[in-house]
Amino acid sequence: MGHAATQQAGSGGLTATEHRLDNGLRLVLSEDHLTPVAAVCLWYDVGSRQEVEGHTGLAHLFEHLMFQGSAQVKGNGHFELVQGAGGSLNGSTSFERTNYYETMPAHQLELALWLEADRMGSLLAALDEESMENQRDVVKNERRQRYDNVPYGTAFERMTALAYPEGHPYHHTPIGSMADLDAVTLDDARAFFRANYAPNNAVLAVVGDIDPEQTLRWVEKYFGSIPSHDGKVPPRDGTLPDVIGAELRVEIQEEVPARALMAGYRMPRDGTRECDAAEVALTVLGDGMSSRLYNRLVRRDRTAISAGFGLLRLAGAPSLGWLDVKASGDAGIPQIGAAVDEELARLGAQAPAAEEMERAQALLERGWLDQLSTAAGRADALCRYAVLFGDPQLAFTAIDRVLDISAEEVRAIAAARLRPDNRAVLVYDQVTSEEPADPAAGPAGAAGENDKPEGTGR
Amino acid sequence: MTDVTMNFHPQPVSGSPKPWAFPAPERGGLGNGLTVLRCHRPGQQVVAVEICLDMPLDVEPDGLDGIATVMVDALSEGTGQRTAEEFAAELERCGATLDADTDYLGARVSLEVPASRLARALELLAEALHTPAFSGSEIGRLVRNRLDEIPLELANPGRRAAKQLSQELFPASARMSRPRKGTEDTVARIDAAGVRALYRAHVRPATATAVIVGDLTGVDLDAVLAGTLGGWAGDAAEPLPTPPVTADDCARVVIVDRPGAVQTQLLIGRIGPDRHDPAWPALVLGTYCLGGTLTSRLDRVLREEKGYTYGVRAFEQVLRSPDPHAANGATGASVLAISGSVDTASTGPALDDLRTVLRTLAAEGLTEAERDTAVQNLVGVAPLKYERAASVAGTLADQVEQHLADDYQAQLYVRLTETDTAEATAAVISGFQEKRLVTILVGDAAQIKAPVEALGIGGVEVVAG
Numbered sequence: 001m002g003h004a005a006t007q008q009a010g011s012g013g014l015t016a017t018e019h020r021l022d023n024g025l026r027l028v029l030s031e032d033h034l035t036p037v038a039a040v041c042l043w044y045d046v047g048s049r050q051e052v053e054g055h056t057g058l059a060h061l062f063e064h065l066m067f068q069g070s071a072q073v074k075g076n077g078h079f080e081l082v083q084g085a086g087g088s089l090n091g092s093t094s095f096e097r098t099n100y101y102e103t104m105p106a107h108q109l110e111l112a113l114w115l116e117a118d119r120m121g122s123l124l125a126a127l128d129e130e131s132m133e134n135q136r137d138v139v140k141n142e143r144r145q146r147y148d149n150v151p152y153g154t155a156f157e158r159m160t161a162l163a164y165p166e167g168h169p170y171h172h173t174p175i176g177s178m179a180d181l182d183a184v185t186l187d188d189a190r191a192f193f194r195a196n197y198a199p200n201n202a203v204l205a206v207v208g209d210i211d212p213e214q215t216l217r218w219v220e221k222y223f224g225s226i227p228s229h230d231g232k233v234p235p236r237d238g239t240l241p242d243v244i245g246a247e248l249r250v251e252i253q254e255e256v257p258a259r260a261l262m263a264g265y266r267m268p269r270d271g272t273r274e275c276d277a278a279e280v281a282l283t284v285l286g287d288g289m290s291s292r293l294y295n296r297l298v299r300r301d302r303t304a305i306s307a308g309f310g311l312l313r314l315a316g317a318p319s320l321g322w323l324d325v326k327a328s329g330d331a332g333i334p335q336i337g338a339a340v341d342e343e344l345a346r347l348g349a350q351a352p353a354a355e356e357m358e359r360a361q362a363l364l365e366r367g368w369l370d371q372l373s374t375a376a377g378r379a380d381a382l383c384r385y386a387v388l389f390g391d392p393q394l395a396f397t398a399i400d401r402v403l404d405i406s407a408e409e410v411r412a413i414a415a416a417r418l419r420p421d422n423r424a425v426l427v428y429d430q431v432t433s434e435e436p437a438d439p440a441a442g443p444a445g446a447a448g449e450n451d452k453p454e455g456t457g458r
Numbered sequence: 459m460t461d462v463t464m465n466f467h468p469q470p471v472s473g474s475p476k477p478w479a480f481p482a483p484e485r486g487g488l489g490n491g492l493t494v495l496r497c498h499r500p501g502q503q504v505v506a507v508e509i510c511l512d513m514p515l516d517v518e519p520d521g522l523d524g525i526a527t528v529m530v531d532a533l534s535e536g537t538g539q540r541t542a543e544e545f546a547a548e549l550e551r552c553g554a555t556l557d558a559d560t561d562y563l564g565a566r567v568s569l570e571v572p573a574s575r576l577a578r579a580l581e582l583l584a585e586a587l588h589t590p591a592f593s594g595s596e597i598g599r600l601v602r603n604r605l606d607e608i609p610l611e612l613a614n615p616g617r618r619a620a621k622q623l624s625q626e627l628f629p630a631s632a633r634m635s636r637p638r639k640g641t642e643d644t645v646a647r648i649d650a651a652g653v654r655a656l657y658r659a660h661v662r663p664a665t666a667t668a669v670i671v672g673d674l675t676g677v678d679l680d681a682v683l684a685g686t687l688g689g690w691a692g693d694a695a696e697p698l699p700t701p702p703v704t705a706d707d708c709a710r711v712v713i714v715d716r717p718g719a720v721q722t723q724l725l726i727g728r729i730g731p732d733r734h735d736p737a738w739p740a741l742v743l744g745t746y747c748l749g750g751t752l753t754s755r756l757d758r759v760l761r762e763e764k765g766y767t768y769g770v771r772a773f774e775q776v777l778r779s780p781d782p783h784a785a786n787g788a789t790g791a792s793v794l795a796i797s798g799s800v801d802t803a804s805t806g807p808a809l810d811d812l813r814t815v816l817r818t819l820a821a822e823g824l825t826e827a828e829r830d831t832a833v834q835n836l837v838g839v840a841p842l843k844y845e846r847a848a849s850v851a852g853t854l855a856d857q858v859e860q861h862l863a864d865d866y867q868a869q870l871y872v873r874l875t876e877t878d879t880a881e882a883t884a885a886v887i888s889g890f891q892e893k894r895l896v897t898i899l900v901g902d903a904a905q906i907k908a909p910v911e912a913l914g915i916g917g918v919e920v921v922a923g
Contacts, residue, residue, distance in 0.1 A: 086838015
C-alpha cells in the first residue's frame with residue numbers, strides 16, 4: 001500500500017526464530033541490540049472464557065496467586081527479585097489468555113527465566129490458604145477501585161453480558177463477580193493450575209538484547225524438566241451468528257456525570273480479513289480528532305463531549321465494535337443516536353474517500369509502531385500470534401494486512417455489521433443524588449485485568 | 459501430593475551490566491530565539507517532540523483559571539491556513555498525535571509522529587504555534603467542552619481528592635490551590651479575546667524550547683527545522699517573576715462525602731522541596747522504600763498482609779521549580795503524598811496501619827537491604843524506562859521546565875548510588891512527618907467519620923462531594 005510510513009512497515013526489520021521443547025513449551029526469540037534490555041513474555045492459553053458459571057474471576061484471581069511464591073521463591077520474592085534486579089513486571093488476564101511479563105536489564109535475563117520456570121513447575125508447593133485469602137481481598141478491592149467506585153465502571157461488564165448470550169464463554173468478564181470471588185476455594189485454584197499451567201499450554205517469547213543460543217540453553221535448563229500435562233479443558237465454542245438479529249437495549253439509571261450512549265456491535269473474529277476491514281471502518285468512524293463521529297457529534301452538532309469507536313479483537317468469538325459517546329450539556333440520547341445511525345448508514349452506502357483511508361491507515365500503522373517501540377511490546381505481539389493463531393511470524397505482517405484493506409471492503413463490512421439490528425446498546429441516563437442508584441448495578445471492566453497498579457504521580 | 463517434579467537449579471547469578479547512560483541531548487538554537495534540544499535514539503521510529511512554553515499557570519488573569527488550557531488546546535483548532543477539521547485530518551494523515559497540557563510549571567505541546575513524516579508534522583506544528591486562528595466559534599466549543607469535562611473529572615475519586623488537597627495546602631490566593639484547568643465559574647468567563655491576549659503575552663519562540671527525540675537517521679533536522687519551527691516569529695520577553703509559596707500542612711482530616719461509596723480514596727500529603735534540593739535523591743530513595751511498589755513498606759502491610767487495597771503509593775510531584783540562580787531567590791515546592799483506595803469498612807484500620815508504618819519508619823529507619831534494593835531498582839530500570847523516545851523527551855522537557863541542567867537525570871542516577879541509608883532515612887522521615895500530613899478521604903462520611911475521628915489524627919471536617 002502507498003500509505004506505509006516505513007519501507008518495512010510490518011516487521012521494522014525484525015525477525016524471530018521458533019523452537020519447541022520436548023515438553024511442548026513453545027519458544028520465540030527475537031534479537032536486537034539497540035538498547036540493553038531483554039523482555040520475557042509468557043502467555044498461557046487460558047482466560048476467563050474457560051470459566052464456568054459460579055466460578056467467574058478464577059483465572060484472574062489465579063494470576064494474582066502466581067505472584068505469591070513457588071518452591072524456591074518465598075512470598076513476594078518474585079516481585080522483590082525482579083525489581084531488585086532493575087526489572088519491571090506484571091501480569092494480566094483477558095478472555096482468551098493470561099500473560100506474565102518481565103522486562104529486564106539484559107544481563108539479568110537469566111533470573112527472569114528462572115523465576116518463570118519455578119512458578120510454572122512448582123507453584124503448588126507454596127500456594128496456601130493465607131495467600132489465597134489475602135489475594136481474594138486484594139482482587140475484591142481491585143474490582144471496587146476499577147469498576148464499582150467509578151462512573152460507568154460497570155459498562156464493559158454490562159455490555160458483554162448483553163452482547164454475548166447467557167452461557168456463552170464471553171458473557172462474563174475476567175474480573176468476575178463478588179459472589180464468585182467469595183466462593184472460590186484453594187482446591188479450585190489448585191485444580192485450575194493443574195489443568196492449565198503446563199508447558200505445552202504456553203508460549204514464551206524472549207526479545208531484545210539477547211544471545212539466542214545462550215537463551216535457548218537457559219530455557220532448556222530451567223523449563224526443560226517441567227512435565228507436560230494434558231488436563232486442559234478446551235474452551236467452549238464461542239461461535240455465534242454473524243448478526244445479532246435485533247437490537248438489544250438496556251437503559252441504566254445511575255448517578256453519572258454525563259448521559260452516555262454506548263453500543264457493542266457484533267464484528268468478525270480476529271484473524272480474518274473482514275476483521276481487519278472492520279478495524280479500518282471503526283477507525284474511519286471513531287478514532288482520533290477528525291473521525292466522522294468526532295467531526296459530526298463533537299465539532300458540528302456539538303452534542304457530545306467525546307465520541308469514539310474501537311475494536312476489541314477476539315479470536316474465539318465474534319469481536320466487539322465498541323461505541324462510546326458522552327453527551328454534552330442537555331443534549332439528548334435520541335438525537336445523538338440518530339446522528340450515529342446516519343453516519344453508520346452513510347459509510348455502508350458509500351466507500352470512504354482516499355484521504356479518509358489514508359488517515360485511518362496512518363493511525364493504525366502508528367499504533368503498530370508504538371507497539372514495536374519497546375521490547376515488551378514486541379514480545380507481547382509475538383506471543384499473541386503464537387497462542388491465538390499458531391504462528392508468531394504473523395505478528396510481523398499484521399499491519400501489512402490492515403494496510404491492504406480497500407475502501408470498498410470498508411464499506412462492505414460497515415453495511416454488513418454496523419446496523420441497528422446487530423448491536424447491544426447501553427444508555428446511561430442521569431439521576432440526581434436524591435434518587436437511589438440502581439441497586440442491581442454490578443461491576444465490570446476492561447478486557448484485561450492488570451495484576452498490579454504501577455506508577456504514580458501525575 | 460506430588461506436584462513438584464521438575465529439576466531445580468539455584469538462583470542464577472547476574473551477568474555483567476552493559477553500559478547505559480541517560481541520553482545527553484545536543485543543545486542549540488534557531489535564529490528566532492527558539493532553544494532546541496535534540497537526541498538521536500536508534501530504532502525509535504516514532505519521534506517525540508515537546509514544545510515547552512514558559513507559561514506557568516500564575517500568568518492566568520484573575521478569575522480566568524483554565525484560560526491557559528483552552529489556549530493551548532485551541533492552538534490546533536484551526537490556523538491561518540486550515541479549519542480545525544482540516545488541521546486535525548492533515549495531522550492524522552501523518553499518523554501523528556498532538557496533545558497540549560498546562561501546569562503550574564509551564565505549558566507543553568507534545569507531538570508524536572513516525573520519523574518518515576516528521577517534516578510534514580513539524581510544518582503543521584509550526585503553523586499551530588505561529589498562526590492559530592482562535593476563532594470565536596472554536597473557543598466557544600472548547601469552553602463548553604471544558605465545562606462538560608469538569609463534572610466527569612470530579613466524579614473520579616482520585617481527581618476529587620487531588621483538588622481538595624491543593625485547596626487545603628495552599629492559600630486561596632495562590633494559583634496552585636486551584637485546579638489546573640479551572641472551575642465552572644472561571645471557565646464560563648473565557649472568550650476568544652482573552653485567549654488571544656494570553657497568546658500574545660506568553661507564546662513566543664524566544665521563551666520556548668523544542669525537544670526532539672527519536673531515530674533521526676536520514677533526517678536533515680537543521681534543514682527541517684529551518685523550514686518549519688524556524689519560521690515561527692516573535693519578540694523578546696522579560697523573565698517572569700516567581701511568586702513565593704506558603705502552605706498549611708498541619709495534620710487534619712477532610713472527608714469529601716460520597717454517600718454509598720464502596721471504597722474510600724485516600725490522599726495524604728504535604729508540601730516538599732523541588733529537585734534542586736540537595737536531599738532530593740535521598741527523598742526519592744526513601745519515598746520508594748515507603749511506597750514505591752507493592753513490596754514497599756505500605757503495601758507490604760496494607761495490600762499483601764491485610765488485603766485492604768489494590769495498592770497504595772507514595773510519590774513526589776514538583777509544583778514549582780525556579781532557577782536557583784535567579785535574582786529574587788524564590789524557592790521551589792512539591793507535594794509529597796500517599797495515595798490509594800481501601801474498602802469502606804477498612805478505612806479506619808487502614809489509616810491506623812498506615813500511621814503505624816510511618817511511626818515504625820520514624821523510630822527504626824530504613825534497613826541497608828531496603829536502601830540497596832531501592833537503588834538497584836531505581837537505577838536499574840532506567841534503560842527500560844527510557845526505551846521509548848517519548849519517555850526521554852518527557853524527562854528532557856521536565857528538566858527544561860524545572861530549570862535543571864541537561865544532565866540532571868544522568869547525574870541523579872549517580873547521586874542515587876551515592877546516597878546512603880542514613881540520608882534516605884532522614885529524608886523520608888522529614889518528608890512524611892505525621893503531624894504535617896493533611897489527610898483527604900473521599901468516601902461515605904456516615905460510615906467512615908467515626909472510625910477516623912477515633913484515631914485522633916486532628917480535626918475532621920466533612921465537605922460535600
